Amino acid sequence: MTTESKPLGGRIALVAGATRGAGRAIAVQLGTAGATVYVTGRTTRTKVSEVGRTTETIEETAELVTAAGGEGIAVPTDHLEVAQVRALVERIDEERGRLDILVNDIWGGEHLLVPAFGKKIWETDLDSGLRMLELGVKTHVITSSVALPLLVRHPGGLVVEVTDGTAEYNTRFRENFFYDLAKNAPIRMAYALAHDLKEAGGTAVAVTPGWLRSEQMLDHFGVTEANWRDATEKLPDFAVAESPVYIGRAVAALAADPERARWNGQSLSSGQLAKEYGFTDADGSRPDAWGFIIASENGKPDVADYR
Template structure:
């Protein structure tokens, strides 16, 4: 007797911040299970965000969702503009009448982070912008979207961040970055409390060492030859493709028993083990397990033992 295949046909998802990286992969994997996915971001084929990249657009993400088997809908949105977010949610309501999955993957602040600088050495405008991009945008989006999401029982909210509640007990090397990446963990825990009474679920999820488009460019490699970057950064040996976290979240969204995760801080590895998914190369990377030992200064730790 075969296990029932996960299916999101008829389900409506909003992936906020789906231009590239984890957000794009999450949208595509939701689409692969049959979902209709509204994808948002600030970079389109006619304009680009402050991140400055023109190589990935929300239109392309929507096309990838559709090609995967779902229906992708691109809606240019700056999630710091309340009225635009309200208009986005009103459109979803008008066109679909429901929202089943909200993924808050809004960020775009890498260019502002200067690791190793003390709080008072960091330009205040840069620090506050990080908090706007990584915290305020998430709050605005949830505030606008949750009334639609809770209209039907079983809604799921996923807060994407960097690190788990456990790993982020250690300082994340920059005052503002630390706040921006810990806030989504607390948001998910707080939303879990509010959603529990209406049959909803909220979690925070972190990828490991993500082979995003930006990270590959940083090392001057592609997905095809990414291992060449290990010579520059040995810990890159544990890197995972965006598909890894995307597949885990898609299975989570399709799980009728996902309420057991409510309020949890999860990693891509946690979801992979729970749902039996694997990365694009067939592995199951445990980046945080590996990195914790490397950061502690242990010698002889092999990435292959954590894949």
């Protein structure tokens, strides 16, 4: 194996929230680049989280990481439970003695957003709204607080806050009060963490996929990754959607970039990073969903110009 083919060989990563979607793809692409990847989540082969999906598990994610060329290690973890997160980080320290990459991709709140979509704060079930904030904000705070002492032990660490929307786009209201807070918070977290990590030679960024063809999204439209374009009959704009591989390659490219500190504190998108680093989606295209979405506010752009 060469450093060119395995640029993350010897690196230790933690992808928090890697059961499915962006988190799984990020873990697999880090593994493709040679990293050892600890993957966490609440759905295992013997236990199902509140999301209610049984088709994806963290054990399967770990196996995919290993098959891709890295080493995947599944650790069931509820990131709202501080003791569980501490045990996770202590295990990484005992087994590897370092942490080079932390990806905060914890969410699992789509089932809460659907009934809240378009509702005002007083129309939204308060318990559901607060649960969104727990899942999308509190989990990230706990994980960073507990894991960063290990990450800063060696210079050059990378923290990636995965969210929905760029800082530019999220100046717009995001569907619901609680969801708006949950998806803007990681952008500000990356900005604040960049300040804390700078002296330790670390980098923190927020990264968003575009219109993600996650397992849940494909199920919603009644399609698979093989025939996803059929969904454009229901919603033509879905033609600009991207597979989870795209954001996975984005994070892997960031992690392998020795000059990544130039991004410190910034909000980045998969499409933006594809232009910078030259990677493509799984089908060889280079979608720019956020560019398309913003352009759509002022007309009807051609999807071909953003794919």
